[in-house]
Amino acid sequence: MQHPYDALHPDAVIDAVESQGLICDLRIYPLNSYENRVYQIGIEDAPALIGKFYRPERWSREQILEEHQFSQALKDLDLSVVAPWKNDQGETLFEHAGFYFALYPRQGGHAPETGDLDQLFSIGRALGRIHQMGKQSDFQHRPKLDIESFGRASREFLLAEKFIPVDLIPAYDSLSLDILQRVEDTFSRSNAQWIRCHGDCHIGNILWRHDTAHFVDFDDARMAPAIQDLWMLLSGTRHQQTEQLSEILEGYREFCDFDTAEIQLIEALRSLRLMQYSAWLARRWGDPAFPKAFPWFNTERYWAEHILSLREQLAAMQEPALQVY
Incomplete structure (x- = not known):
């Protein structure tokens, strides 16, 4: 086709x-x-x-x-x-x-080092300035990062289009409902403010050069909680993530206030991203570039590992949020 x-x-x-x-x-x-x-x-x-x-x-x-x-x-x-x-x-x-x-x-540079706290401090300062401006008005046309589009719509699409192997459907069906309920509970407790965000602020969309963080690819910019642009920069153990987030927020707060109640959203947002990513691959499977680039997708092993990741996320959302310095 x-x-x-x-x-x-x-x-x-x-x-x-x-x-x-x-x-x-x-x-x-x-x-x-x-x-x-x-x-x-x-x-x-x-x-x-x-x-x-x-x-x-x-x-x-x-x-x-x-x-x-x-x-x-x-x-x-x-x-x-x-x-x-x-x-x-x-x-x-x-x-x-x-x-x-x-x-x-064209912008040259390389991915920042997540273990370099000085770089994370600098990135935090830049994100603080981005969000300071992002709070000044709302997007009028771009969508919101919400449970409906990233969570429920992803779940319904995958189940309706029969991408999930038949013997794994019951596990995904019940587990995804539990995930969405936990995500809803977490969002209701956070009372987060939605602002204009980069939306996809992972290490690959930041180029480090001449001691400066250069932000690229605002294609997924949308209304989201401020923590959406911070959590994807974290990696490693709980202690390492706490150290990284503390450094980012130290720079961030030089320019923009941050509500620490949003930290509890990290695992909820990670769960929504996992669900949305699988649905994204499924929705794009008719594009010939996708089967070539992601040959492991839509195999029984992939779905078994995806369900395992969701189980881990359900457990992670029941743990205490990171405590920053």
């Missing part, structure tokens, strides 16, 4: 870029992205650009523009955020051959 991205051949990429008055030198390198298609594109007599071709029917034009406006507003505050390139008319979102696309300057 044909997939929309089958039409995104190199000539289409070149034509899209050159529709904005740029001259491509024909060097096109696919980058590691699956939700969208992303390429490093050589430009004659100028630095290369990064071209992002948005997955059709995922975001509306208004939602994409809201992402662009958010990242540009952060960049205007002198935060190191990679905002989209503008053409001579000041536009950042373009359309060609049925695809929305945007161009970005």
Whole structure:
């Protein structure tokens, strides 16, 4: 079966870029992205650009523009955020051959070291500034990170589309309900405030260079609790995570208040992400790039391990929250 991205051949990429008055030198390198298609594109007599071709029917034009406006507003505050390139008319979102696309300057760097507390302090300061601005208004078009879309919708899709092996369905069915109930209870206790967040602030979306954290890929920006942009930076033992979070928050609080009651949301948010990730792979399974990149998905072993991970999450949500210094 044909997939929309089958039409995104190199000539289409070149034509899209050159529709904005740029001259491509024909060097096109696919980058590691699956939700969208992303390429490093050589430009004659100028630095290369990064071209992002948005997955059709995922975001509306208004939602994409809201992402662009958010990242540009952060960049205007002198935060190191990679905002989209503008053409001579000041536009950042373009359309060609049925695809929305945007161009970005290339940003060098490497992933931060999660064990380097000085780097985490610096990242915390930057996130504090991002959230300080994020609190000033709400997204009007982009969605909210909520239990319905990440949890219930994911569960219902996986069960309805019969991705889960038959003998594992009863375990997933009952366990996922228990997970969602525990998540709901945790959210009700936290009284968290939803603000504009990066939304997918893991180590891979931060590039460290010249002692500065450069934030990239705001594609998943949405309304979420502030802790959503912090918890994915944590790793290791409970003691190590406590140390890391304490360092991040020390920098964060220089610019933005933080409600420590949100810390109890970490394992609830991790549980929702696990459920949403499996549903994301299932929803994208018709894209030929996914079976090639994730051959282990949709096997009996995968689902058995996924159910085990959910059991571990149910136990984790019953443990005391991290206590920061």
